[in-house]
Amino acid sequence: MRYWLLVHLLWMVQLGCAKCCKMDHLLGPDVFSYKHFYMNESNNALGYCERRKITSLDFWSLSSVIFLDTFPIDPIQENYVRRVRRCIFSAVYPTPFHSRVQLVAVSQDVLENILDLDSSVAETGDFLQIVSGGRIVPGSLPLAHRYGGHQFGIWAGQLGDGRAHLIGAYTNRYGDRWELQLKGSGKTPYSRDGDGRAVLRSSIREFLCSEAMYYLGIPTSRAASLVVSDDGVWRDQFYNGNLNKERGAVVLRVAKSWFRIGSLEELAFSQELDLLRKLLDFVIQEYFPLVDASSSYRYLDFFSRVVSQTANLMSLWISVGFAHGVCNTDNFSLLSIxxxxxxxxxxxxxxxxxxxxxxxxxxxxxIGNQASIGMFNLNKLLQALSPLLSPREKHLALKILEGYPDLYYNRFAELFRVKLGFLGESEDDGLLITLFLKLMEDTKADFTMTFRQLSEITQDQLADNNIPQEFWALRDVAVHTSFSDWVVLYLLRLQKNTSDSDTKRRQRMTRVNPRYVLRNWMAESAIRKAEMNDFTEVRLLQQVLQKPFQMQAKAEEAGYSLRPPSWAKNLKVSCSS
Incomplete structure (x- = not known):
């Protein structure tokens, strides 16, 4: 471990970051013990919580020790693309931009409530250097994670962090450890044919959507910051032979863990079973506290929980109309975020x-296949676990996997009952949900605004078929010949809500049916302005999406709850970023 810290120190000296290179910072209590920061004299976890937010990065640090102490690191120090074996991480440093770097946006919530940083820190040059990959935080050794995966159903072999660097872990004042990762920060041994960069348009989408999903209540990674450079990055956006020069950007992403199904698959396929067991035991110990780490059935218990959590995540995605787009096993978190x-x-x-x-x-x-893909990916996870399971455990694991469809359907039904304002369960709820979705499908009604406007309309208006003009999505559904029949059944079902009122029903529904989601046209509008160095709409969207369930004057003025503009029909999004 100290070897890697020495390498880290020498690299910082080469960059000229002398003020960050003090040995007492690098090898101090942040690296080897959190007790200095998180325990007071009574040896309880109150000391740091009582402190104010950190206002200078000189008093803030990260640690890579938990990874360096637990796993073997790639012994090859040179940064070139290669087949990596017998390790979980490669030590590799971000590649700083050559040109000026601008801060596009930050998440105040992530900075202050996850990273303990006062929001004023984001205005400093040191912050800009760190989040763009130009400087490393004391105590950190940047790492790129080795993993594989099934892409579009086919085993793709070694993949890994081809343009991302895990710059360290931070344990905050609440005792929660978060892993910080730069995306778009340069080449690694896993870059394959890529340049290790991300472009502005895709980085804006990632920054905005990860934060939007959090405020929608969907388990997700977070985004702390987004920066853009003037460095040119060439991309064939739609794989049609048309290369365009775009600007490189970096997102600082934060998650409890970046391990994914592909992390275990790579080790299983490579027959590195000792490392597979080590990684799996680490994941259970660190991220699954309800699993008895000493039990001989711990892997089975772990698998059962991942199955349940994946079913929950797939149900939550569909409840807000979200389609991931690339549900490969290397993009499926072991923590189901x-x-x-x-x-x-x-x-x-x-x-x-x-x-x-x-x-x-x-x-x-x-989108209609995501739940099935979830089961496909869980099956690949089970295949990766199989070398560590007894014949009886394999049999039980298959039974657990067979229960996935019921877990998904039950959670789906629960979420859509709430979206429709139902209290409790009724035997006809499934039929009412299915019929309503069929009406929407037949009329091509807007998913988000139909549910939202159903949340806002009164029962009397529904009964009289008196739908206001501004309820454009619900009016689209109302043209269906079966809509009035569905309304009759719906109102009868609402009568079964004991101790309820129409006011309570509307209040309840508006708390779960968003008025604003990150539609492609909204992101595209912000991207077009950002490419001209106008970041106002990026920041407006960030602000609006923090309160997706509340009507907001600025959002209404921007048309975020209106029909999508006609030009948006031709928008396309690809894997190229």
């Missing part, structure tokens, strides 16, 4: 065949 935002999309007109990714020619990852 949403990661790796690429060609995602929020469905507008309700359509189970909605495909957000123009690169997905066969529609494998269409």
């Amino acid at each position: 949403t990661i790796d935002y690429g060609p995602f999309g929020f469905m507008e007109s309700y359509d189970p065949n909605f495909v957000p990714n123009t690169s997905d020619d066969e529609g494998r990852y269409k």
Whole structure:
């Protein structure tokens, strides 16, 4: 471990970061013990919590020790593309931009409530250097993670962090450890044919969507900051031979863990079973506290929980009309959080065949297939675990996997009962949900605004078929010949809500049916302005999406709850970023 810290120190000296290179910072209590910061004299976890937010990065540090002490690191120090074996991480430093770097946006919530940083820190040059990959935080050794994965159903072999650097872990005042990762920060041994960079348009989408999903209540990674440079990056956006010069950008992403199904698959396929067991035990110990780490059935218990959590995540995605776009096993978190935002999309007109990714020619990852892909990916996880399972455990694991469809359907039904304002359960709820979605599909009604406007309309208005003009999405559904019949059944079901009122029903529904989601046209509008160095709409969207369930004057003025503009019909999003 001290070898890598020495390498880190020498690298910082080469960059000229003398003020960050004090040995007492590098090898101090932040690296080897958190007790200095998190325990007071009574040896309880109150000391640091009582402190104010950190106002200078000179008093803030990260640590890579938990990874360096636990796993073997790639012994090859040179940064070139290669087949990596017998390790979990390669030590590799970000590549600083050559040109000026601008701060596009920051998440105040992430800075202050996850990273303990006062928001004023984001205005400093040191912050800009750190989040763009130009400077390393004391105590950190940047790492690139080795993993594999099934891409579009086919085993792709070694993949890994081809343009991302894990710059360290931070344990905050609440005792929660978060892993910080730069995306778009340069080449690694896993870059394959890539340049290790991300472009501004895709980085804006990732920054905005990861934060938007959090405020929608969907388990997700977070985005702390977004910076853009003047460095040129060449991209063939739609794989049609038309290369365009774009600007390189970096997102600082934050998650409890970046391990994914592909992390275990790579080790299983390489027959590195000792490392597979080590990584799996680490994941259970660190991220699954309810699993008895000493039990001989711990891997089975772990698998059962991942199955349940994946079913929950897939149900939550569909409840807000979210399609990930690239549900490969290397993009599926072991913690069942949403990661790796690429060609995602929020469905507008309700359509189970909605495909957000123009690169997905066969529609494998269409929104109506995501639940099934979840089961496919869990099956690949089980295959990776199989070398560590006894014959009896394998049999039980298959039984657990067979229960996934019921877990998904039950959670789906629960979420949509709430979206429709139902209290409790009724035997006809499934029929009412299915019929309503069918009406929306037949009329191509907007998914988000139909549910939202159903949340805002009164029962008397529904009964009289008196739908206001501004309820454009609900009026689209109302043209269906079966809509009035559905309304009769719906109102009868609402009568079963004991101790309820129409006011309570509307209040309850508006708390779960968003008025604003990150539609492609909204992101595209912000991107076009950002490419002209106007970041106002990026910041407006960030502000609006923090309160997706509340009507906001600025959002209404921008048309975020109106019909998508006609030019948006031709928008395309691909894997190229």
